[in-house]
Amino acid sequence: MSSRTSSPQPPIKKSFIRELLTFSLVFAFAAHPLEARAGSDAPNVARIIEAYPDALGKIEGNELVWRDGTRMPLDDGHGVKAFADWIENPDIEDMLRVPYPAGAPADAPAPEIDPGRARNAVFFEKMYGDCRKGDVRAKLKTIVWLPSKAKQRLQVTTVNGVADRLEAISRELDALPAEFDKYLVPAGGTYNCRPIAGTNRVSAHGYGIAIDIAVAQSDYWRWASGAAAGKVAFRNRIPDQIVRIFERHGFIWGGRWYHYDTMHFEYRPELLPPPPSGARN
Ligand SMILES: [Zn+2]
Incomplete structure (x- = not known):
C-alpha cells in the first residue's frame, strides 16, 4: 500500500469537488421550480x-x-x-x-411559484363542507364589509372563526385613509359555490373562506397578454398596507402567486407565521 492513500487530499482538489457538487445541486434544484424554492426537505x-x-x-x-x-x-x-x-x-x-412570503413587499413571483394555490379537496371538504351538497351554506354568517364606508353584506363561514376574523379585517380597512377605498369598495364577493375558472376544482370561495376586494383595481393572470402562451407578466395595483392587514389575520393573498389574482384573499393560517404567543391564530 502506498503512503499516498493515508495522506490528506490536496486542498485544491477538495474544493474543486465541493464546487462541482454545489454546482450540480444548484442545477438539479433549478431544473424544478417547486424544488428550487422548497429544497428537498x-x-x-x-x-x-x-x-x-x-x-x-x-x-x-x-x-x-x-x-x-x-x-x-x-x-x-x-x-x-x-x-x-x-x-x-x-x-x-x-x-x-x-413557502408563502408573508409581509414581503409585492413583487413578481418566480415562474410556477403559487404558494397556497394547491388545496387538497378532501381536507377542505372535511373542514368546511362540500358546497355542491349544500353543507357549506348552513355554516355561513353575514358580516358587514367596511361598516362606515361600504356597509356591504357578505357571507363567510363561521368555521375556524373565519367570519369574526374577516370582520376584524373589515374594521381595520374601514379605518384606512379614503385613498384606499377604491381598492376595497365594492367587494367582488365572498361565498360562491363555483369551480375555479378553467378547472373542475371547487374555488376557495366555495368553502366560504375567501373574499375578492374591488375588481376594478385588480389584476388576474388570465386577463394578462401572453397567458395563453404560458408566460405571465406580473401586474398589481393593490397597496401593501391592505395585504399586511389580511395576512396578520390569517389570510393569504393571490398577488403572491405567479398565476396572480390580486383581488383574492383566503383564510390559510397554515401558510403564515404563528401569531404572537397568547394570541389565537
Ligand atoms: Zn377570489
Whole structure:
C-alpha cells in the first residue's frame, strides 16, 4: 500500500469537488421550480396542527389525525410533483411545500411559484363542507364589509372563526385613509359555490373562506397578454398596507402567486407565521 492513500487530499482538489457538487445541486434544484424554492426537505407539517386547533388533533407518522378521529395521509407517496400535478392533485404536505412570503413587499413571483394555490379537496371538504351538497351554506354568517364606508353584506363561514376574523379585517380597512377605498369598495364577493375558472376544482370561495376586494383595481393572470402562451407578466395595483392587514389575520393573498389574482384573499393560517404567543391564530 502506498503512503499516498493515508495522506490528506490536496486542498485544491477538495474544493474543486465541493464546487462541482454545489454546482450540480444548484442545477438539479433549478431544473424544478417547486424544488428550487422548497429544497428537498419535507415542509413543516406541524404548523397545520397549530393553525387549525379546533379541528386538528395531532400528526402520527404519515397521518393527520383530526379531533374527531378522522385520519388523512400527509404524503401520498408520489414524491415531488411537477407543477400541473401539484396544483391538480396535491396531498396535504404539498399544500405546505411552497413557502408563502408573508409581509414581503409585492413583487413578481418566480415562474410556477403559487404558494397556497394547491388545496387538497378532501381536507377542505372535511373542514368546511362540500358546497355542491349544500353543507357549506348552513355554516355561513353575514358580516358587514367596511361598516362606515361600504356597509356591504357578505357571507363567510363561521368555521375556524373565519367570519369574526374577516370582520376584524373589515374594521381595520374601514379605518384606512379614503385613498384606499377604491381598492376595497365594492367587494367582488365572498361565498360562491363555483369551480375555479378553467378547472373542475371547487374555488376557495366555495368553502366560504375567501373574499375578492374591488375588481376594478385588480389584476388576474388570465386577463394578462401572453397567458395563453404560458408566460405571465406580473401586474398589481393593490397597496401593501391592505395585504399586511389580511395576512396578520390569517389570510393569504393571490398577488403572491405567479398565476396572480390580486383581488383574492383566503383564510390559510397554515401558510403564515404563528401569531404572537397568547394570541389565537
Ligand atoms: Zn377570489
